[in-house]
Amino acid sequence: MTEPPLREPTFLVLTALAAEPQHGYAVLEDVARMTDGRVRLRAGTLYAALDRLRVDGLIEVDREEVVQSRLRRYYRLTGVGERRLAEETVRLRSQATIAERRLRSRQTEIGGAPA
Amino acid sequence: MTDRASVLEGWYRRLLRVYPAEHRRFYGPEMVGVLMHQAEPGRRFPSFAETADLLRAGLAARLRSMPVRQRGTGWRDAAAVVALLGAVVLLAVPARSLVFGARAHWQFGDPMHGFGLDGGLLLDVAVRAVAWLTVVVALLAGARRTAVVLGAGAVLVELAAVAVWLPEQSLRPFWMSEVLTAALITVPLLFAARRTRPVTAVLGRRGAALAVTGVLVAVAAAGADRWWILPPQVLGLITVPDAVVLVAVVLVLWSLRSLGRRTVERVAVLLAPIAAALVAHALAEVETMVPAEPITPGALLGLASVLVGVPLAAFAVALVVLHVTESYTFVVARRVDGNPE
Known part of the structure; x- marks a missing residue:
């Protein structure tokens, strides 16, 4: 059965964790950095995504630390999460390729030069 | 931590209360x-x-954590059981009429003869009984998806059985309302249970056979007043048919003994709207049997809202009771574990 497409916050959280295990706040910063500040996740949205991903087995807890008397829980991508992110990346790329091809032919038709 | 920071943290902690305790x-x-x-x-x-x-994420988490949304919590097994019970009730009701009707037909001739509809009533109940019989057989054979399709077909048969007698029998939708309500509850349950274990695995083969027998006997005995006006009493306490109904209900309850407590509670919640439909119908029938007033659109609307509203309300109440009971059990269990919230 084909999985439904990932929502953008979920995709971005998985991408953030693909590099290395990270704690919640680091994921927020990473997502903002990856998107040039376009996506600034809030705590509620972040933890909704983390919870769903953890329940579905796409991520798991890596370790816990206490820094300045605050709990920091690090999450890492699981094998399932890695496969899911790879599938989603292929899907997005193929859609982007189609869109790109159509835009290019459109520009040729109307006489514009491809960028 | 500064005062401002502690005030802010207090606010965040208060806001987090919107999340379920587990989260x-x-x-x-x-x-x-x-x-x-x-x-x-x-x-x-x-x-x-x-x-x-x-608030948005917390409420969404609460919705997700509601028992009906979770897998492996007994809801699907309960749906499988109640779908079987519902389908057997829906088979038993017209089958009972078929038996009584055939007997009357044989003794006194067809009551519909005067309307030029020889055998019309018998055909009506026979088709309905066969439609639900196919659903019951499919369920017992473990063909759950086929049962969903057959169930949807049986609902169409029930609706047709109302439609063909209109407008001459304007009260027919109400005579049959408990059947329609039970049918409209049973089919979504068949759908919900299409991917769970077959009901014969949930209850065991013997359990399923007991449940089917129990419901058939209960429905048959509950309609005994049609031909047994003054039945004898058992020890002057209860009539024989009522005693048979009781025994049959015990038989059905006994068939559920292999289920865990959680699933039994869910069976009760899912049965509540069907039971409420039967009670609402019995009360409404008394109302509509008073022939003094012509049936007005307002009366029909009121009756319809009672027949739809009562099962819905029963389901909501049963769900709330279950939620409260389970929250209480959870808190008690945590306290016993020495790990209070």
Whole structure:
């Protein structure tokens, strides 16, 4: 059965964790950095995504630390999460390729030069 | 920590109460950390956007954690059981009429003869009984998806059985309302149970056979007043048919003994609207049997809203009772574990 497409916050959280295990706040910063500040996740949205991903087995807890008397829980991508992110990346790329091809032919038709 | 920061943290902790306790226990400390880290220095209260985000995500988490949305919590097994019970009731009701009708037909001739509809009533109940019989057979054979399709077909048969007698029998939708309600509840349950274990695996073969027999006997005995006007009593306490109904109900309950407590509770919740439909119908039938007033559109609407509203209300109440009971059990269990919230 084909999985439904990932929502953008979920995709971005998985991408953030693909590099290395990270704690919640680091994921927020990473997502903002990856998107040039376009996506600034809030705590509620972040933890909704983390919870769903953890329940579905796409991520798991890596370790816990206490820094300045605050709990920091690090999450890492699981094998399932890695496969899911790879599938989603292929899907997005193929859609982007189609869109790109159509835009290019459109520009040729109307006489514009491809960028 | 400064005063401002502790005030802000207090606000965040209060806002996090919108999340289910389980979620709060796991993510709460971590979320407070992230929220405090994100907060601009000097802030005393959460921003509007932050508050809205937490409320939205918290309520969504609560909705997700509602028992009906979870797998492996007994709901699907309960749906499989109640779908079987519902389908057997829906088979038994017209089958009972078929038996009584055939007997009357044989003794006194067809009551519909005067309307030029020889055998019309018998055909009506026979087709309905066969439609639900196919559903019951499919369920017992473990063909759950086929049962969904056959169930949908049986609902269409029930609706047709109302439609063909209109407008001459304007009260027919109400005579049959408990059947229609039970049918409209049973089919979604068949659908919900299409991917769970077959009901013969949930109840065991013997359990399923007991449940089917129990419902058939209960429905048959409950209609005994049609031909047995003054039945004898058992020890002057209860009539023989009523005693048979009781025994049959015990038989059905006995068939559920292999289920866990959680599943039995869910069976009760899912049965509540069907039981309420039967009671509402019995009460409404008394009302509509008073022939003095012509049936007005307002009366019909009122009756219809009672027949739809009562099962819905029964389901809602049963769900709330289950939720409260389970929350209480959960808190007690945690206290016993020495791990209070």
